[in-house]
Amino acid sequence: MTEDKSHQFERGTDGPKVIVVGIDGSDSSLRAAAYAAGLARRQRALLAVVYVQPVITAGAALGAPVAEATDEIAESLITEIRDAAERVKDIYDVRWEFHTFRGDPYNGLVEAANELTADAVVVGASEQAGHRLIGSVAVRLVKAGRWPVTVVP
Template sequence: MTEQHSHQFERGTDGPKVILVGVDGSDSSLHAAAYAAGLARRQHALLAVVYVQPVMAAGAALGVPVADTTDEIAADLVQYIRDATERVKDIFEVRWEFHTFRGDPYNGLVTAADELKADAVVVGASEQAGHRIVGSVAVRLVKAGRWPVTVVP
């Protein structure tokens, strides 16, 4: 009797089929998106660009239109990505999709990676000083140990 593995590889198909990149508009996340696009192109993989819209209950309770603001950010990111892919379409082509999830960045990316069946996750290094103490989203993703994680400065 042979042992069954949940993740079996076939010759000629090894490598990621879906590369997920988390973007939030920061410089490091845009560097991560560029890096992930290069990986996706070389691997002939789908690039899943994910923006996690924060849920700010306190802001919403005070009457701040948080959803409208984060929807605008998502729309701006989609337009930025479309413009960037249009500029390089004659140089190389990358298959990509844009997805929006709601929640905190870590749980949003975990949910996205699970739902999109990501084979690899790429994120930008945190630009917030406090994350050196508490732990960044990138560190938490690496510690989860569920996907190969690349952290781009």
């Protein structure tokens, strides 16, 4: 009797292939990145680390160096991520990429998730009190209902 392997369960082949994590340098976003890295490692998925650079606002028109500051934040985050990856490279094998998008955090993460064909999105819980009233990026992503979203406290 020949065994039909076309309907057998394949362990480890299901699950997300691309996990997007939004970071902005806050403690909650860095915890989200650590959590997402663990998911990516276990699922053998690509970890797409995304920083959304704020659009240049009225502050820039008044002479504030907003673009330079956000570029410095992005470079600082890249350095921090590379250093962390180097420290754990012999312990964890995680494939990752760093991406920057411009815009507000919600629309930037939506654009990133679409462009990178994300299977899941991980974000840190908002640390701003006002977001309890008007809604945080995490709540808006969940309400969009386009990807599984994990919110890390």
